[in-house]
Amino acid sequence: MGCLGYQLLCERFQLPAFPLSRPARVAPVSRVTQTADALLVPAQVAPGQDEPLEQLLFALKHEGVNLPVLAQVLKHIPGSDILRRVQATPSSRYVRVLGFLWEAFQGRELEGDVAITGPTVDLFDAKRYLTAPGQRNARWKVNFNGLGSLRYAVTVERTPAIEGLLALNILDHANAFVAGLGPQATDRALAWAYLHETENSFALERETPSQDKAEAFVALLKQAHQPRPMDEDYLVELQNAAITNPLDRAAAYRHEQNWLRGPLRGAAGITYVPPPPELVTALMDGVLVFANALPKVIDPLVAAAIASFGLVFIHPFMDGNGRLSRFLFHYALCQSARMGSGLLLPVSVAMKRNEAAYLNALQSFSMPMRRCWDVRWLSDETYDFRFRGDEALYRYWDATQIVEFSLNMARQALEKDLREETEFLDRFDRVYRQIDERFDVRGNALTTLVITALQNNGKVSKNRRKQFQFTVPAPVFDAIEQVCEQALK
Template sequence: MGWLGYQWLCERFRLATFPLSRPARLAPVSRVTRTAEALLVPTQVAPEADQPLDQLLFALKHEGVNLQVLAQALTRIPDSDIRRRVQATPSSRYVRVLGFLWEAFNGRDIDGDFAIAGPTVDLFDARRYLTAPGQRNARWKVNFNGLGSLRYAVTVERTPAIERLLALDILDRANTFVAGLGPQATDRALAWAYLHETETSFAIERETPSPDKAEAFVALLKQAHQPRPMDEDYLVALQNAAITNPLDRAAAYRHEQNWLRGPLRGAAGITYVPPPPELVHALMDEVLAFANALAKRIDPLVAAAIASFGFVFIHPFMDGNGRLSRFLFHYALCQSGRLANGLLLPVSVAMKRNEAAYLSALQSFSIPMRRHWEVRWLADESYDFRFQGDEALYRYWDATQVVEFSLDMARQALEKDLREETEFLDRFDRVYRQIDDAFDVRGSALTTLVIAALQNNGKVSRNRRKQFQLTVPNPVFDAIEQACAQALK
């Protein structure tokens, strides 16, 4: 096939990585050509086939930054190879980046003093990736401007959809929208948002919360605006309050392996295996940095998406992870200081409506990760799990799809859910007042009839007329329909 770059390195060193979205390969083209399936490379541009260092330099220049591959491949490269290349071309941007990453992933410095020339260069090209304010490495003159750290980082490509959604300034629009409502309308709209966010977050997990549990979760959501750093103790307290079964309450992050399963029996039914318990603390420290700190340094919606999905991919508890991941989304937004105090975007409502897209975003990570676990079914609910990959798989991943999905859910939560509910409440008020001024009808009955009519395109159904025929005069039904018709214009 004539693989080049990252794919060549994966095969040469038998690296454990996710499938590359566009592997580079030799092709009869006149210049490097990007297609939907591959990066086509002419012979005159291809690196030396038997030189790993040349393949690495080619990959950085033409394929971008893939830390999953780089973290593993650079541990296979002798420091002497890097030293010779730096001495030969000390001003080369990509050679300097390789030297910087080699030391980071090998945990030691390359011997020698290098006369690094040229200006400081960014690790990630801001024209291709979303980036963060950088941390400069003086030795190599390389600026780490990735999302996260060299211990845990995600990449997010600037797709047209992401660029379009970021340009909407969703959080500013949400603040403006709520500021334009009156105090009473604001209170009711937010009360609806908190309650329905709670109900749908549980519904996504196929659960129905009791009134007490729903009230407790609403209280948790309101805590998201409080300036308290997120840590293990805080998450444990949240987990204890969020789950319905008291026997599943955690005292700390998990110390055993957990898994997700589908309807199939045995090992075939295991759909995802989170990281081994010995990695959980280190990974969670990095994920919480997105919620605690990075939400103040990059677009908060991007940080919230990474924190939320990163959390659920780690699955640090044996139960309650889904609800907590969605809480973490709100927490990151609130801690950024970009949302008005008390404001909540009901993203779970939008996610529930788009469950197939939500599942696809989760599977962008879970499906390729599952291939790196050997699972044997022993008996009943007993399994033997053996991780065949590398921890780099959990530390470095492509978050493009989950960020794109999350941005769109935030947009829908504002433009559809919050706005439509506010408009509904305004119509309800107008219809209710008009009928209440003209007729003497019990308030509970009138409320039920007006809500039902507005939800039924302004018509009072035959069943509702029959239900209230003994307590509501017939002219009221017709008046409600006339008032609804005016309100729905």
């Protein structure tokens, strides 16, 4: 069966593009039917001709808005063709959208009279996509309500999983949870969150931080609550603070090509190539909108996810990008004014526990982008990189999988990590206090025994009994087990 819409246009113009999740094709169906991997279209609904403009109008109507493909295809469409269609049907929603996008991507107006009729229309269908407050174009009566701008934008589809996670109001529940704790419990829970967020952020990069490194990153995380706008200078300061090797500290965004590699030798070992250095500043300007402005106008967790992963995909520095991306997640949440003072969701703890899903989210962008680069291994650490894609692939991308993953990690960070640790600390206090009132045991020994017993379903192991047999009276072990049993109910 013949392909249609975006798929046909990608093939006709040999566009560098990520594989479509559901390419359209003609099929023996009675109505347009979406399956897991295709959009099935009855012959009578398919465009009657393969003319690019007809295929574009079909794609906008039935496949949604694919900005990276549209940005490339519209370069091949003569302005005169767009103008004729606009003049013939000046009230058509999809014709107006094409005219609006043609001018935006070409950077110039169509030559000829454009007299648009009809009400203003949204570029993105709010029932299908997450959207932002619109920016109205009076000439075309088109409202750009996407996430970002036509210089840098992402799309996020309203999947059932995303809708369900957004409905949980995770940030409101996090604030309510902390508000319900006493001052001492709050301090201890947040101290645990900052420390373990730090350790797991490093662990995601296969590093174990020294005490100095850990303390520096904790201080960095606490800085996220400060109302300072994020820009290149601020990111440079943060990168310098996060990196201990002075030779790796940056003075500005990178001015050379960098890359990520795996264990294989040569070009086969290159797993991802970030954008060429000449694109970095413009792309980072787009990412920082999600850190500074959008957390106040869309769900902050959505903005935080896009800012965090967007920085990783751009890799604006030669080192420290991973840690900075996770800082940016917290920064975006704090700038939303929806996070209580000092509150932190330990999302890196959840990410480390779900590391395979984290890698999969990263690869949803990095793997198809890698195929847009020709890489030749010259010698040792010397490579020749040639980008055969289009910058639209870096400017416009589908963040659906990344947002779904990040929302799930935020949920787990609250419901599992922060809540479970708080409950553990509460049980520890109750057990420790009761044993300390009944027996005279050294504080360090009692702390170790209570913690390990609670972690061992309330049982003091044979090894612990043997370890403390000469310093802790035997009745203490049994008493700890009895009190732990009550605390764990």
